[in-house]
Amino acid sequence: MNINTIKTEIDFISKNIEAELVVINSAQGLEELRIKYLGRQGAFAQLTGMIPCLSLPERSRIGQEINTLKKRLLSIIEEKQKTIIIKPAVSDKFICDIGLPAIVQEIGRLHPITKVIDEICAVFNRIGFSVVEGPEIETEYNNFTGLNISLEHPSREAFDTFYLKPQGLKVSRCQEEKLLLRSHTSPVQIRMMSSHKPPLAVIVPGRVYRPDAVDASHSFMFHQIEGFMVDENIRFSDLKGILEVFAKDVFGEDIKMRFRPHFFPFTEPSAEVDISCIICRRKQRTENREQRKHCSVCGGKGWLEILGSGMIHPNVFKNVGYDPKKYTGFAFGMGVERIAMLKYGIDDIRLFFENDLRFLKQF
Numbered sequence: 001m002n003i004n005t006i007k008t009e010i011d012f013i014s015k016n017i018e019a020e021l022v023v024i025n026s027a028q029g030l031e032e033l034r035i036k037y038l039g040r041q042g043a044f045a046q047l048t049g050m051i052p053c054l055s056l057p058e059r060s061r062i063g064q065e066i067n068t069l070k071k072r073l074l075s076i077i078e079e080k081q082k083t084i085i086i087k088p089a090v091s092d093k094f095i096c097d098i099g100l101p102a103i104v105q106e107i108g109r110l111h112p113i114t115k116v117i118d119e120i121c122a123v124f125n126r127i128g129f130s131v132v133e134g135p136e137i138e139t140e141y142n143n144f145t146g147l148n149i150s151l152e153h154p155s156r157e158a159f160d161t162f163y164l165k166p167q168g169l170k171v172s173r174c175q176e177e178k179l180l181l182r183s184h185t186s187p188v189q190i191r192m193m194s195s196h197k198p199p200l201a202v203i204v205p206g207r208v209y210r211p212d213a214v215d216a217s218h219s220f221m222f223h224q225i226e227g228f229m230v231d232e233n234i235r236f237s238d239l240k241g242i243l244e245v246f247a248k249d250v251f252g253e254d255i256k257m258r259f260r261p262h263f264f265p266f267t268e269p270s271a272e273v274d275i276s277c278i279i280c281r282r283k284q285r286t287e288n289r290e291q292r293k294h295c296s297v298c299g300g301k302g303w304l305e306i307l308g309s310g311m312i313h314p315n316v317f318k319n320v321g322y323d324p325k326k327y328t329g330f331a332f333g334m335g336v337e338r339i340a341m342l343k344y345g346i347d348d349i350r351l352f353f354e355n356d357l358r359f360l361k362q363f
């Protein structure tokens with residue numbers, strides 16, 4: 001072993017390092033390089049092991065050369081490290097443990113109220129009604145005046161309606177319309193009829209607001225579905241026929257209906273519509289007459305009120321610019337929560353709004 005052999009070796013290592021560094025692009029590759037040269041059995045250890053074969057003056061010169069190269073290599077490795085994007089250890093080797101349980105994807109579902117709205121709208125859609133929506137903030141005119149609801153009517157009172165304060169809607173320079181949260185979906189009758197000519201067959205789902213104290217059967221916000229039809233020669237019998245299609249579709253073929261005379265300012269004549277108690281019907285199959293008296297849903301009467309209806313009042317037609325001698329029509333309005341409660345046997349309206357997944361997941 002002479003000095004020239006060691007020098008050639010040093011040169012060779014020096015060149016090799018440069019070439020190898022160019023292609024290294026991972027932390028792992030860099031570590032392998034470090035071990036190859038600086039590890040305990042690496043190239044530098046071998047070079048150092050050759051030193052005792054040299055003469056004393058040669059030893060210190062070669063020793064210095066080896067050290068310089070070593071330092072250079074260390075600083076090059078340090079520099080290179082900065083340019084390498086540290087990847088997580090797993091990305092170098094793809095690890096897939098097929099024994100692990102999959103990540104559970106929670107899939108949402110429609111709210112029971114949305115389901116009932118969709119179902120009812122689909123029934124009317126099938127028989128030619130268009131689905132239309134209106135705003136929840138309404139003018140006092142559309143909610144009351146246009147619908148022939150007189151100034152003295154109790155539903156106009158401040159404690160019976162959510163009025164919006166302080167500003168109303170400017171309708172002319174000196175006149176301002178009061179705004180409120182609509183108390184029913186009937187104002188959409190005014191909106192549709194004022195902007196469209198008959199024939200009209202419309203169904204209107206939406207939220208309505210009344211300042212009722214919340215309990216098992218009341219909520220300050222609930223949903224209604226309004227329906228109306230206007231043309232020449234529309235009769236009460238059309239209303240009956242259409243509501244029968246609806247009731248049978250939603251509650252079953254064997255449902256019975258009855259019309260009770262009632263009063264609404266915007267319909268004349270007016271009627272409330274009842275269906276035969278579906279809870280009793282279920283019980284009928286298993287229990288006797290005596291037990292049926294205790295039905296908590298209908299109170300033993302055997303009938304359940306589901307909606308208000310009637311023939312559209314001539315004053316409403318005048319208010320929207322229709323000729324009441326030429327056109328007739330019917331309208332009806334139902335509470336969606338009530339229908340959903342009857343359909344699914346739910347006894348507390350608050351369940352719809354509490355967002356309790358144990359309840360909502362059942363639909």
Ligand code: PHE
Binds near residue numbers: 264334
């Ligand atoms: N708007 C009425 C209510 O909220 C329901 C109704 C609609 C009655 C249409 C008759 C005709 O009670």
